[in-house]
Amino acid sequence: MPKIPQPPLDEVDRSIVRVLAQNARIANNALADEVGVAASTCLARVRSLRDRGVIRGFQADVDLSALGMPLQAMISVRLRAHTREQNESFRSVAPGLPGVLEVFHMAGSDDYLLHVAVADSDALRDFVVDHLTTHPAVGQTQTNLIFERMAGSRFPEPGR
Amino acid sequence: MPKIPQPPLDEVDRSIVRVLAQNARIANNALADEVGVAASTCLARVRSLRDRGVIRGFQADVDLSALGMPLQAMISVRLRAHTREQNESFRSVAPGLPGVLEVFHMAGSDDYLLHVAVADSDALRDFVVDHLTTHPAVGQTQTNLIFERMAGSRFPEPGR
């Protein structure tokens, strides 16, 4: 996903993004009303925002419990060695491992942080054993259960 | 958000959720085609999934750099005391702090993990000082920069 230039966002663009960040399925004309432009203008703006990569996509927020994966965990991963090759080999597979929601490449002593969802603690152990500790680039891992995940703002504004 | 009963999801429901998790703005009839039911059936299914809380909402995935917040961090928070009151007082404000993307209530020795986006390292320091270390319930914090965040699957299936 190339980073296309950066014509900075004007107020209308920011409003569009703010609304879509919270309600991605709003009809185009309702969105146009909300941000105060014509429907056709709004359509073009949204298209442009997508083309420029400001809006990457639209996603449904799903209750993972309802999908049978009620348990979440945060797994710190430390690589055996911090070479470019090891990083590349881990980063290329991590996001696709089953149940992985997010992968963070960290600046601290732990190289990666994996946010995962699993069916139960057995599945969690299997995940760690089958996909992490057996991966040649992985040194140590540490697993921490998540009691609860709360969503913050999806359209962060500079804190004053 | 009450947890409404659990009529387990059938194959059509799961397909709908799988598609919407990746493309929330797909037209209803296109979605109906994709999962193989009539449009009005599809509409009713989606409405039911929302009512049951399986689908919580629809969100645009926004490039935070384009919004002027290119720096992300993971902040571990340890409370002063692990009382219900302290937990409650922190949990009630954390998700609303400026730049907070996610708040994880953790089972380990660190009580909370905050995923935040900020404009630069000055803003990060200000965030920690102004909102965390000054909060009466907060004991220690540890901030780790995020080099990169990669999204995993939005519709996790049980790992085999």
Added chain:
DNA sequence: CGTGAAAATCTAGAAAA
């Protein structure tokens, strides 16, 4: 960026499996 009109889509309700 807005207007207008054609095309596509949405949606409720009736009918059917």
Added chain:
DNA sequence: TTTTCTAGATTTTCACG
């Protein structure tokens, strides 16, 4: 009950001013 069919209302979309 659940799904499909049908048709009127709404929305999307684009050429043009």
